[in-house]
Amino acid sequence: xxxxxxxxxxxxxxxxxxxxxxxxxxxxxxxxxxxxxxxxxxxxxxxxxxxxxxxxxxxxxxxxxxxxxxxxxxxxxxxxxxxxxxxxxxxxxxxxxxxxxxxxxxxxxxxxxxxxxxxxxxxxxxxxxxxxxxxxxxxxxxxxxxxxxxxxxxxxxxxxxxxxxxxxxxxxxxxxxxxxxxxxxxxxxxxxxxxxxxxxxxxxxxxxxxxxxxxxxxxxxxxxxxxxxxxxxxxxxxxxxxxxxxxxxxxxxxxxxxxxxxxxxxxxxxxxxxxxxxxxxxxxxxxxxxxxxxxxxxxxxxxxxxxxxxxxxxxxxxxxxxxxxxxxxxxxxxxxxxxxxxxxxxxxxxxxxxxxxxxxxxxxxxxxxxxxxxxxxxxxxxxxxxxxxxxxxxxxxxxxxxxxxxxxxxxxxxxxxx
Numbered sequence: 539x540x541x542x543x544x545x546x547x548x549x550x551x552x553x554x555x556x557x558x559x560x561x562x563x564x565x566x567x568x569x570x571x572x573x574x575x576x577x578x579x580x581x582x583x584x585x586x587x588x589x590x591x592x593x594x595x596x597x598x599x600x601x602x603x604x605x606x607x608x609x610x611x612x613x614x615x616x617x618x619x620x621x622x623x624x625x626x627x628x629x630x631x632x633x634x635x636x637x638x639x640x641x642x643x644x645x646x647x648x649x650x651x652x653x654x655x656x657x658x659x660x661x662x663x664x665x666x667x668x669x670x671x672x673x674x675x676x677x678x679x680x681x682x683x684x685x686x687x688x689x690x691x692x693x694x695x696x697x698x699x700x701x702x703x704x705x706x707x708x709x710x711x712x713x714x715x716x717x718x719x720x721x722x723x724x725x726x727x728x729x730x731x732x733x734x735x736x737x738x739x740x741x742x743x744x745x746x747x748x749x750x751x752x753x754x755x756x757x758x759x760x761x762x763x764x765x766x767x768x769x770x771x772x773x774x775x776x777x778x779x780x781x782x783x784x785x786x787x788x789x790x791x792x793x794x795x796x797x798x799x800x801x802x803x804x805x806x807x808x809x810x811x812x813x814x815x816x817x818x819x820x821x822x823x824x825x826x827x828x829x830x831x832x833x834x835x836x837x838x839x840x841x842x843x844x845x846x847x848x849x850x851x852x853x854x855x856x857x858x859x860x861x862x863x864x865x866x867x868x869x870x871x872x873x874x875x876x877x878x879x880x881x882x883x884x885x886x887x888x889x890x891x892x893x894x895x896x897x898x899x900x901x902x903x904x905x906x907x908x909x910x911x912x913x914x915x916x917x918x919x920x921x922x923x924x925x926x927x928x929x930x931x932x933x934x935x936x937x938x939x940x941x942x943x944x945x946x947x948x949x950x951x952x953x954x955x956x
Contacts, residue, residue, distance in 0.1 A: 556597060561604045563588070563596055572596035576604040579611045620713050622661030622669070622704065626653045629700075629707040637875060643814070644785020645696065647876065652700035656681050666708050667718055674721045691726065698723040733906040734897040738915065740890060741778060741907065747888045748774065765868045768836065770880045772829045773866050774904060779823040780809060781908035781927045784901040787813030789873060793840070793848050794861040796830065807849075815928040836869045877901065913938055 554563035560577040570591045575583050586603050590596035630653045636642035660677050681697070682688060689697075701723045708714045736744065748771040752764070773788065782788050791811060799808035799821070807822040807830075834845040840860050848861055867873045874880075881901050885891040892898055909927060912918040920938075924931040 554593070554597065556601060557604060561600050563593075563600050572600070574600035574603065576600065576607065579608060620665070620708070622664050622666050623658045625666060625704050625708050625711075625713065626657040626661065628711065629704045630654055630658075632707065633703070640790075640873070642786070644783075644876075645699070648696045649700040649703060652697050653704070656684070656697070657700070657704065666705070666720060667714050669721055671721045674723060678724060694723070694725045698725045734893040734895070734899045734903050735907040735910050736890070736893075736899070736903060738911060741911075744888060744890055745775065747890075748884070751884065751887065766874070766877075766880050767884075768832070769866060769868060769874070770877055770884060772833050773877055774881070774884075774901075775829050776822075776826060776866075777901070777904040778908055779826040779829065780820055781905055781912070781923075782809070782811050782820060783813050783905060783928070784877070785813070787811045787928075789864070789866055791865045792862055793834075793865055796865065797849055811928070813928070818925070818928050820926050820928075830865075833865055837863065837867065837871065838869050839863055839871060909934070909938060 552564060555561070556563060557576075562575050563572050564574070565572050572588045572590055572593070573585065574588050574596070575585045577583055584607060586600075588596040588599040588603070590599050630650055633642065633646045633650055633653075637646055656677075660680055664673065705714075705720050709716045714720070748767075752767045752771050773784075776782075777784055777788060782791075788811070790813065791809060795810040797808055799806045799819075807824070807826050808819050809822055810817060810819055812818075830849075831845055834840055834848060840848060840863070843860065863871060864873050878901060882891070885899050890899060893903075905927070909923060912923055912926075913920075918926075920934050921931050924934045927934070
C-alpha cells in the first residue's frame with residue numbers, strides 16, 4: 539500500500555484511506571465519480587457520493603462531508619441535512635398510510651393538500667434547520683398569491699398543523715433535535731363566516747329527494763353508484779339525527795358501538811363515537827332506528843342475525859364477530875375513504891348546494907344543522923348539547939351566540955310586559 543504525502547492518504551488498488559482510515563474513498567465499476575464512506579461518532583458508517591471524478595477533488599470533498607457530519611452530530615442534528623421537500627414527502631406518505639389503514643382523520647386530506655400543493659413545490663432545496671422567519675413569511679406570501687385570496691383562520695390552522703406534522707416527522711427520523719427551534723406558521727387570518735346549514739323545511743326536502751334519488755340509481759343498473767347513493771342517504775340522515783362529526787368519528791362507528799339504553803322504562807339508541815375530542819356516548823333520535831334497519835339489511839355479513847340481536851351484542855362468537863364490523867359500508871363490507879364528492883353531487887342534483895347567503899353546503903353543514911335545530915326547535919340547553927356533540931359549552935356559545943336572544947325571546951318578552 540502506497541502513501542501520498544500531498545493528500546495524506548493511503549492508497550491500495552481499490553480504495554483510498556483518509557483521516558486515519560475513518561474516511562474511505564473508492565470508485566464503482568463503470569463510474570467516473572468517486573464514492574466515499576465515513577465513520578460517524580457513534581461508530582456507524584455512512585455512504586455518500588463525492589460527485590467528483592478527480593482523485594484530489596474527491597478526497598477534499600469526502601473530508602468535507604466527514605467534517606460536516608461530525609459537526610452536525612455534536613450539535614444534536616442528523617449527520618446529513620434533509621430538504622423540507624424530502625421531509626414533506628415522508629409526511630405525506632405516512633398520512634396516506636394512516637388513511638389506508640382506516641386510522642386517518644378526515645382533516646388529513648386537508649393536510650395532504652397543504653403538503654403536496656404548497657410545501658413541496660416551494661421548499662424544494664431548503665433545509666428545515668436553516669429556515670428563518672423571513673423564509674416562512676416569503677412562503678406565506680407565495681402561498682396567498684397561488685391561492686389568489688387571503689386565507690381564512692381555519693385554512694391557516696390547517697397549514698400550521700400540516701407544518702407541525704412535517705417537523706414531527708423530522709424529529710421522529712432523527713433529522714433534527716426536538717429542541718431545535720423551527721419557525722412556525724401564522725394562524726391569524728380573516729374570520730371565517732358561519733357554516734352553511736339547512737332550514738327545517740330544507741331538511742324535509744332533502745330527505746324526500748334522497749328517497750327517490752336512491753331508487754333512480756338502482757333502476758340505472760349502476761351497482762357502485764347505487765351502493766354509494768344508498769350509503770350516503772343513510773350517512774346523511776344519521777348525521778342529522780345525532781350531530782356526530784362526519785369523517786373519522788362517524789365512519790369509525792361499529793355495530794358493537796350501537797346499543798339500547800334503558801331509562802325509566804324507555805329505550806333509547808346510544809352510540810359510542812371516538813374522534814377529534816376523544817370518546818363519548820351520544821343519544822340518537824328515535825328515527826335513527828329506521829336508518830340502522832336499512833344499513834343492517836344491506837350488509838351480507840349480518841344476514842344471519844336480527845338487528846335486535848346485533849344491538850344487544852348477545853349470542854355466539856359469530857354474532858360478536860359481526861358486531862365488530864363497521865356500520866357505514868357497502869353490502870360487501872367495503873367503506874369508501876370519503877363521501878365528500880358524493881355529497882357534493884347530491885347537493886348539486888337536489889338544488890340545495892348553496893344556502894341563502896350563497897355559501898356551499900358540505901357534510902359539516904349537517905352537524906351545524908343538528909345544533910341549530912336542537913337549540914331553536916328542541917330547546918336543548920347548551921351544556922347538554924355540548925356533551926352530545928363533544929364540544930365545550932364555551933365553543934357552542936361562541937359558534938351559536940347569535941341564537942342566544944332567539945332562544946330567550948319568550949322569556950325576555952314576558953319580562954318586559956306591564
